[in-house]
Amino acid sequence: MAQIAEIASARASAPTLLQRIVLARGWTRRAIAFCAGAAGALALAPFDFISAMFVPLTVAVWLIDGAAGGEDSPRFALAPIRSAAGAGWWLGFGYFVAGLWWMGAAMLVEADQFAWALPLAVFGLPAVLAVFPAAGFALARLLWSPGDARVFALAAGLGAAEWLRGHLFTGFPWNDFGMALASSGPMAQTASLVGLHGLDIIAIVIFAAPATLVD
Numbered sequence: 001m002a003q004i005a006e007i008a009s010a011r012a013s014a015p016t017l018l019q020r021i022v023l024a025r026g027w028t029r030r031a032i033a034f035c036a037g038a039a040g041a042l043a044l045a046p047f048d049f050i051s052a053m054f055v056p057l058t059v060a061v062w063l064i065d066g067a068a069g070g071e072d073s074p075r076f077a078l079a080p081i082r083s084a085a086g087a088g089w090w091l092g093f094g095y096f097v098a099g100l101w102w103m104g105a106a107m108l109v110e111a112d113q114f115a116w117a118l119p120l121a122v123f124g125l126p127a128v129l130a131v132f133p134a135a136g137f138a139l140a141r142l143l144w145s146p147g148d149a150r151v152f153a154l155a156a157g158l159g160a161a162e163w164l165r166g167h168l169f170t171g172f173p174w175n176d177f178g179m180a181l182a183s184s185g186p187m188a189q190t191a192s193l194v195g196l197h198g199l200d201i202i203a204i205v206i207f208a209a210p211a212t213l214v215d
Contacts, residue, residue, distance in 0.1 A: 034094035081138050100126060140158060166196070
């Protein structure tokens with residue numbers, strides 16, 4: 001009985017998945033963000049596994065929760081904003097690498113001339129595009145508040161970043177987070193009312209909401 005009690009006590013004191021993500025630092029935090037972002041690409045064509053988008057956006061809330069400095073730090077403190085932006089970059093990098101890797105195939109059509117550009121297509125473009133989620137996470141951290149309001153802060157920050165990605169430098173609105181809803185007939189029709197970027201905000205709120213259920 002004593003051994004059973006010790007095992008139960010150890011399990012009770014073991015960190016939960018939420019705690020592991022919030023408290024992660026260094027390369028562990030970066031790896032979590034990258035893998036979560038990559039998982040989100042499964043929500044897009046050709047897989048259309050919509051539920052996969054719960055992974056990056058739920059984890060996004062927890063990563064911003066764990067931004068250096070915590071909730072008690074001043075709203076405009078540099079450390080938590082920079083920490084949130086870093087997590088956003090890694091999550092975006094994973095998302096775009098997993099979702100846009102196929103663009104590298106174009107470099108193999110005349111491989112003798114363009115194969116050298118394959119890493120730029122597969123990793124370089126995602127690295128640049130990841131700047132937008134990084135900015136979105138940073139803005140979300142500026143708006144961050146405890147409780148359910150975090151989801152709307154993320155939707156505002158990341159939604160603004162997606163809008164910028166679709167317009168700056170002629171725009172590159174491929175693989176917007178709202179595209180996860182494109183294979184859902186009723187939700188896809190919502191785009192006729194709110195547009196793609198309105199659908200982005202709806203998707204972010206829906207897929208980030210589970211983060212508030214396990215606080």
